[in-house]
Amino acid sequence: MSDALRAPRIGPRLLRAIAAVFTLSLVAYILIPVLVTLAMSFSGAAQLRFPIRSWSLGWYAEFAASPQWTGALINSLIIATGTAVMSSVAGVAAAYAYTRYTLRFSTLLYVLLMLPLFMPGIVLGLGVALTFSRFSIGGYSLLGSHLLVMIAHSLWAMPLVFLLMEAVFRMIDRRVIEAAQDLGCPPLRTFFEIEVPMISTGLISSLLFAFVISLNEFVMVLFLTDRDTQTLPVLMWLGLRSAATPQIAVASVVISLSVFACLSLIMVWYVRQLRKITR
Amino acid sequence: MPQTALDLDHICRNYGPVVAVDDVSLTVAKGEFVTLLGPSGAGKTSTLRLIGGFESIDSGAIGLNGGRVDHLPPYLRDTATIFQSGALFPHKTVAENVAFGLRMRRIAKADIAVRVAEALAVVRLQGLEDRYPDQLSGGQKQRVALARSMAVRPAILLFDEPLSALDLSLRLQLRSEIKRLHDEIGFSAIYVTHDQGEAMAMSDRVAVMRSGKIEQTDCPETVFNAAANEFIHTFVGETCCLTFRIEGGRGVDPATGTLDLHLAQPLPDGAYRLYLRPSQPSLGQAAQAMPNRVIARLGFVAFLGEKYRHHLMAGPCEIVGDQPGALTAESGADALIGWDSSAMRIFQ
Amino acid sequence: MTGPKRSRLAPWLLLTPAQILAVVFFGVPALYMARMSVNAHAPQSYFTPGFTFENYARLTHDPVIAGAIWNTIWLALIGSAVTIVLAYGFALIVWLKPARWRLWFIGLALLPLLISEIAIIFGWWMVFPRNGLLSVALMSSGLITDKISLTYTEGAALVGQVYITLPYCFFILLSVFDGLDRRVLEAALDLSAPPLTTLYEVLLPQTRAGLLAAFAQAFIWTMGTYATPMALGPDTLWTLGFLIQAQMLGKHHWPMAAALSMVLVVGVALVVLLTRWLQLQQRSFHV
Structure with a gap:
């Protein structure tokens, strides 16, 4: 005789229904602010109010015509590009050294390089602002410069690049590198002809991730930029604190589109690599 | 013309307290096929890597075609290794892989094309020139690796357990193919394996290694029938x-x-x-x-x-x-x- | 291979840019901030060099600051707890769903991660006011008769904060679930364990370390925030982050801002160490 089995109190059908409701709510939760912003950016009204009665591209035109907004966008792009280059160079070189050589104090080094990633942006921003506020290079004040913001953003972006590239370098079969040298290829040429193509996807991803992080960041920039160098998120924040108009929604869409453009670039690159291999 | 392709003269290599290669001496004559046989950890692959230049020796000397090479980096040594994993360049086609070593040797483009075709014909891979390594089977990859190494006509070919990742029937097939190529072309080779059947079937001479030392170097029959010691006797063949x-x-x-x-x-x-x-x-x-x-x-x-x-x-x-x-x-x-x-x- | 001297130097040369970043632009500012936190402050200047623990004493004496510390911890605790519950459920569902759904869900979860925090805040900011989406939607559906405003409530701050931490926790937990064998679940159900018992006795124990890591991640992230509670929460919901920027940008009281940052750093360090300790504890208990 087998033991009698009791039917569970919560039947599978009820469970499935709960899961479906939960999933739908979560999807709605994630999509609401995105869709609201997108809709509002096409509003023809002067204020942020629902329901939206007139639709227009007016706020986009205004964005394009305003030197303040376009200037902020350009600042954002300059800083993000600088951050991407700076953190990728530092992170890739460090990851290469970390994976290819046996180093003394390697654990300590790892902790040192990773530590900034754990720090809240406000702490990093404050620290850099306090320390370098009175520095100037040849009459060029460091505080408020693009350079200092790039450096501050690299504090977050570099450890991420390092993490990513460390994994990438570890995945490479060392024998392939040795095979190249064995066949007569000097080390530097091996790096550029054999290794770079093998890590290209990782490299592109590093650059673009760093770019996206910098583009979106807005706590450090609040401390480190001035009127001339303020980025799009700063301008949005200031707008939100004073007179909010659908203009901010347009800025939100613009900045998000830049991010998605980066993401699509990674995707396109990745698919191209895949196709090249598996055709 | 010197008659020895490779001359190992009392070479040693330590990794901290571990003696990986302990006073190994071995000569490989031109056209000779010598196997390094031994259990894992015996120092076979370490020896091979010292010859290829991927590690440096602590003492002793390595001669290649009569010249000392132990101070040279791998890209200046006239050796070519066939790795266990194949180690093909994943972003290059079969033809580009095979051409790579020839390009490094600054050979004229037209000659490269001829020699690539030749090498691929030798390993019976005609028609796969434009494939990428990911599109090849395990056996095909090893054939490409073999072609890539043979194409540069090195002083010595170094085989680092090239067949151990393949399944049995493929292993037997490639084993006889390497043997056939050796008979036809007459390259000099050192072949590292832990499979005594492979060693017996392919080699002119077998060097049995244990704990970093060569314990016996003889033709396969002698090693099998008149092992120098108990370890070799039990390692070579069932007993x-x-x-x-x-x-x-x-x-x-x-x-x-x-x-x-x-x-x-x-x-x-x-x-x-x-x-x-x-x-x-x-x-x-x-x-x-x-x-x-x-x-x-x-x-x-x-x-x-x-x-x-x-x-x-x-x-x-x-x-x-x-x-x-x-x-x-x-x-x-x-x-x-x-x-x-x-x-x-x-x-x- | 090219001489022992060069090969010993090469890795450190390669590491130099990263080390300069970490030492000069993180290590030095951290030390400078620690030093700054014990400087005195005079109304006319940013700080006056000195050595005083006055700023730290204010942490407990000043009710505004003490309140902000409690607010920060409170918000981080509640926010992380809500995030964890949602992320766990979401990750579990994604894990159990057929693979063809997976990419869509992952793309969805990436969305909050890719959108700037400020854009997220702004999005929610348009949902809660009297003329916002929520109020209008409820009105038109006939659920309420008068417009309502939920902006500047603690609930609104929580909604915004959870939105930001959700993807991090989701991806941590999804990777934990992916490490599990789904057949364990089938085995439990096959042995007639009811779903809730299975969750409690089979899934939770196996994912405890991941839960801990996800919770710590959400907690640290929320602790350092200030924009979301400031923009969406009530005026009384002052957090440490808010005070830091107020002291720095508003009152130009650098030593106080530095002291508050030090508190935040210590808080983060404590959470990291506590998590690590709990994980080690568990491992020695389980294995």
Whole structure:
């Protein structure tokens, strides 16, 4: 005789229904602010109010015509590009050294390089602002410069690049590198002809991730930029604190589109690599 | 023209306290195929990597075609390694992979094309020039690796267990193919393996390694039939062991006390181990005629296709004997094992 | 291979840019901030060099600051707890759903991660007011008769904060689930364990370390925030982050801002160490 089995109190059908409701709510939760912003950016009204009665591209035109907004966008792009280059160079070189050589104090080094990633942006921003506020290079004040913001953003972006590239370098079969040298290829040429193509996807991803992080960041920039160098998120924040108009929604869409453009670039690159291999 | 392709002169390499390669000396003549055979951790691959220049030697000298190369980085040494993983360049096509070494040697474009085609023809991969490594099977990858290394016509080819990642039938097929290529082209090679069958089948000479040292270098037949020591004898080929004692000049099986031994020279008293290969013992009636005999209990019989394998227990020792027909005795019954004096090896 | 001297130097040369970043632009500012936190402050200047623990004493004496510390911890605790529950459920569902759904869900979860925090805040900011989406939607559906405003409530701050931490926790937990054998679940159900018992006795124990890591991640992230509670929460919901930027940008009281940052750093360090300790504890208990 087998033991009698009791039917569970919560039947599978009820469970499935709960899961479906939960999933739908979560999807709605994630999509609401995105869709609201997108809709509002096409509003023809002067204020942020629902329901939206007139639709227009007016706020986009205004964005394009305003030197303040376009200037902020350009600042954002300059800083993000600088951050991407700076953190990728530092992170890739460090990851290469970390994976290819046996180093003394390697654990300590790892902790040192990773530590900034754990720090809240406000702490990093404050620290850099306090320390370098009175520095100037040849009459060029460091505080408020693009350079200092790039450096501050690299504090977050570099450890991420390092993490990513460390994994990438570890995945490479060392024998392939040795095979190249064995066949007569000097080390530097091996790096550029054999290794770079093998890590290209990782490299592109590093650059673009760093770019996206910098583009979106807005706590450090609040401390480190001035009127001339303020980025799009700063301008949005200031707008939100004073007179909010659908203009901010347009800025939100613009900045998000830049991010998605980066993401699509990674995707396109990745698919191209895949196709090249598996055709 | 020097007659030696490779000359290892007392080379050593330590990794901290571990002695990976311990005073290894070996010469490979032009066109010779030498195998480094040994269990894992014996220092075979380490030796190969020292020759290729991926690691540097602590002491000794490495000569290639008569010139010293141990101070040179890998890209200046005229060696070519076939790695276990193949180590093909994943972003290059088959043809580009094979052409790579030739480009590094600054050979004219037209000549490269000819030699790539030639190398791919030799390993029977025509038509796959434009494939990427990901689109190849394991066996094809190793053929490309082989073509890539042979195309540069190095002073010596270094094989680092190139077949051990492949399945059995493919391994046998490629083994004979490498053998055929060696016979046709006559390249010099060092082949690292832990598979003694591979070593026997392909080599002109076999060097057996253990704990960083070469213990014997001889032609395959000598290594198999006249191993220099007990380790080599047990490592090369199947063998079973019978432990016994000599007391008062007579052989005594400790378990049954019924060991008949006819020794060419008497052995001093003490404990010994006697080794027989599965093909050597005669079983049952046929054993009566043999000079050396022991009574054992029949365990079980396994059918192996062309022969029956008998597992017998002589006291605590398991003896394996192959015969074309199965013994009729039942499991558990006593059976006589007999053998020729020339068949056995005894070690103290 | 090219001489022992160069090969010993090469890795450190390669590491130099990263080390300069970490030492000069993180290590030095951290030390400078620690030093700054014990400077005195005079109304006219940013700080006056000195050595005083006055700023730290204010942490407990000043009710505004003490309140902000409690607010920060409270918000981080509640926010992380809500995030964890949602992320766990979401990750579990994604893990159990057929693979063809997976990419869509992952793309969805990436969305909050890819959108700037400020854009997220702004999005929610348009949902809660009297003329916002929520109020209008409820009105038109007939659920309420008068417009309502939920902006500047603690609930609104929580909604915004959870939105930001959700993807991090989701991806941590999804990777934990992916490490599990789904057949364990089938085995439990096959042995007639009811779904809730299975969750409690089979899934939770196996994912405890991941839960801990996800919770710590959400907690640290929320602790350092200030924009979301400031923009969406009530005026009384002052957090440490808010005070830091107020002291720095508003009152130009650098030593106080530095002291508050030090508190935040210590808080993060404590959470990291506590998580690590709990994980080690568990491992020695389980294995």
